Amino acid sequence: MKNSLVSKMIVAFTSIIAITFIIMATFLSIWFQGYYFNERKNQLDKVGNGIATSAMKYLYEQQDVSLNKLQRELVLASNALDANVLLTDSMGYVYAVSSEKFNDLLFNSLPIKEMDELRFGNTIEKKGVFFEPFKEPSYVYMKPIFLGNNFKGIIFMQTPLKQIKEPLMRVYTIIWICALIAVVTSSIFIYYFAQKILIRHLAHINSVAKKIAKGEADKRVSINSNDEIGELAKSFNTMADSLEEVEINRREFMSNVSHELRSPITSIKGFIGGILDGVIPKDKENYYLNIAFDEIKRLSRLVNDLLDLSSMEAGKLKLYVVELDINELIRLCVIKFEQRIKEKKLKVDVVFEGDHIYVAGDRDRLIQVITNLLDNAIKYVPEEGKISIDVSYKANKALVSIYNDGPIISNEHIAHIWERFYKDDKSRTSKISTGLGLPIVRNILTQLGEDIWVENKGKEQGVVFIFTLSKV
Secondary structure: OOOOHHHHHHHHHHHHHHHHHHHHHHHHHHHHHHHHHHHHHHHHHHHHHHHHHHHHHHHHHOOHHHHHHHHHHHHHHHHHHOOEEEEEEOOOEEEEEOOHHHHHHEOOEOOOOOHHHHHOOOOEEEEEOOOOOOOOOEEEEEEEEEEOOEEEEEEEEEEEHHHHHHHHHHHHHHHHHHHHHHHHHHHHHHHHHHHHHHHHHHHHHHHHHHHHHOOOOOOOOOOOOOOHHHHHHHHHHHHHHHHHHHHHHHHHHHHHHHHHHHHHHHHHHHHHHHHHHOOOOHHHHHHHHHHHHHHHHHHHHHHHHHHHHHHHHOOOOOOOEEEEEHHHHHHHHHHHOHHHHHHOOOEEEEEEOOOOOEEEEEHHHHHHHHHHHHHHHHHHOOOOOEEEEEEEEEOOEEEEEEEEEEEOOOHHHHOOOOOOOOOOOOOOOOOOOOOOHHHHHHHHHHHOOOOEEEEEOOOOEEEEEEEEEEEO
């Protein structure tokens, strides 16, 4: 769980959410503190206006009745504001207090440094430790008293900061507890939805991947979702289908190779064993040795074709592309099959559009292509049948077609003829074919950047292979 994706996601998202809520809580705390002090100031200012009216009346009348009334208003204001209130004259001498504990300050001057600012009509806000008896940190609001344009004194209102911060601390506590609850709740929801939306599906894909790795190639992921996870599941299943197809092809390939190798090896073993055991008469030994030699040649041809095809499919085949006359190569290949052509009494027509048609290609590999296609045509054409070889050109391409009037290839099989070891009749093993000729032909032409295709020319007979080469 320590290094799991879900734990990393929870840590990452929780950290982001926690930082966000910490910033929000800090901002709210600072904002609320400013708002609270601003409201406190407005409240003190409003009450101060009433006190200023009474103070002016006392200063104007200079009567004990007015002083007693002013004293009562200071007490009421002090109780209402939960603050200590002092009144000073224009010189800073205290002449009225809201509580008897400040009687020692009466008729004494307060050391107010901001006296000049107050004379200009400015109110003063201060926080900190002041003079006796205000030793504890306090919030002080000083409001000037004016009679017309004449400065007459100061309303000095003091509140201990501890007393103000108690309700603020309760608000701070509520804000931070809410932030903590929000972070914890968010983490729980993130864990739940991560498990439901992401982790559970990834775990399912991982489980299926492990089963496929153990050989259960038929396993698939079943996730119905229109998001990226759904796309991943579809891609995974597509990959699994490809792997299953590769595995099927591998098994079929191994089966075909084993079958193709077993047949000649069994024959060779039987004939040579019979000769060694004396079962085969002396006068028949050469006959059976020739058969064994043919089987060895067939085995050698199969191994060489497999090596060639493997090299081509791995992209390790090196081609030496040069300018060559395709007409000359076709003549050489036809001459090579002269004996087999005579044995089957075949009619072979060769038609060239020009005396020389020069193309770009690898000489040895093109001979291999033409040889395999001619060998295929001779193998399937009937006795006294016809083979036609035609070379023409169109634009910058030379077209080589090799036709035989043998049986057509059914639509069911025509798409599979380029597969390794593919045969129309799987129960029949050809002694002269490895089943690799056409795949080799296609791979050579593909690496030359050319194309090849096959067409049926009649309803029952006639097949033509056509491939392209680049003219030079």
